[in-house]
Amino acid sequence: MTIPFLDLSYQTRKIQTQLLDVLRNLTDQNRFIGGAEVERFEKSFAQFCGVETCVALNSGTDALRLGLLACGVKPEDEVITSPFTFIATAEAISQTGVPVFADVNLDTFNLSAKSVQSRISHRTRAIVPVHIFGLPADMIAFGALADQGGLAVVEDACQAHGAAIGEKKVGSFGDAAAFSFYPSKNLGAFGDAGAATTSDGECDSMIRLLRNHGQTGPYFHQREGFNSRMDTFQAAVLNLKLPLLQRWNEERQRLAGIYRDELESLNEVIFQRIPEGYTHAFHLVAALVEDRPDLMKFLSEHGVETKVVYPTPIHLLPAYRYLGHQEGDFPNAEEVCRRVICLPAYPGMGDDKVYEIATLIRRFYSRPRAE
């Protein structure tokens, strides 16, 4: 038995035939950037998230960066985020303002509102909660903190397409939100792509201006901007995949449910806690485990590929050494990095494989161990 951590072939097969027709059309028209496919995607994704507008971009990283700039973040402004995330969250902040980390909750792996509150200073301009692995962050608490302090909230929803608190989808809580359509994401393009969502007209206009070199007319540039546009081809892929997203998310939720039910009795495996009323999009199925290296080796010897996402918290990466952090500064994030494991769970994987993996994990923890 070989079970890869991720296999996109099922998702790709679902749209391949239609995509070849769309591609023929696009190449017939020689239409490669922007255009009707991009506009159609912006409308449908805004509707999916329950926001006024969506700006199609080249990546989730630029969605965060442009979102922060549109919210008025300046080089001296502090922006608070989680150290348990992909580096892009921190990069978008350090390339617009100053990153300030707060700790996460050990049970949800998401940014702790209490820790954020303790890190707010007179220089704080914004908060970037990350919906880690597809689980919404505590947006109610962050909204309240932002209201109190006059702060902006930019959601990092790069892993959380379709996640929700109650009926309200992520991407609709902050002043702006960033999504990634990197191929492995719940909604993945065939290359790099991303989007920013917002219901604030000024924010929308600013992100649109920034994504295309600040251009307001032919070769007339109102301000400096970036090249952050989405390719037409990626929009065409996303237009074909978006109608399938809800079903694919439900499949991820079912697989995650099997893991949870099958491993519920093990004290050595503690899954990410889902607060009441939250919908987890399960970009990744993650748990804190005992004896992680041995468990991964055992699973690998039985043909099961697992991953550690993320082994090092951002504040301890060489890239951010200049911020002067040391081990112990954010103990929960550090502990999650030490104990977290992600298990295979993707559309088309099949329930039987999840049962097999769960059986292997139970076997691993029931082995005789040296005292």
Ligand SMILES: Cc1ncc(COP(=O)(O)O)c(C=O)c1O
């Ligand atoms: C939490 C998080 N933030 C930001 C990004 C950046 O997105 P992209 O790779 O599309 O630039 C990612 C993508 O992996 C992510 O997982």
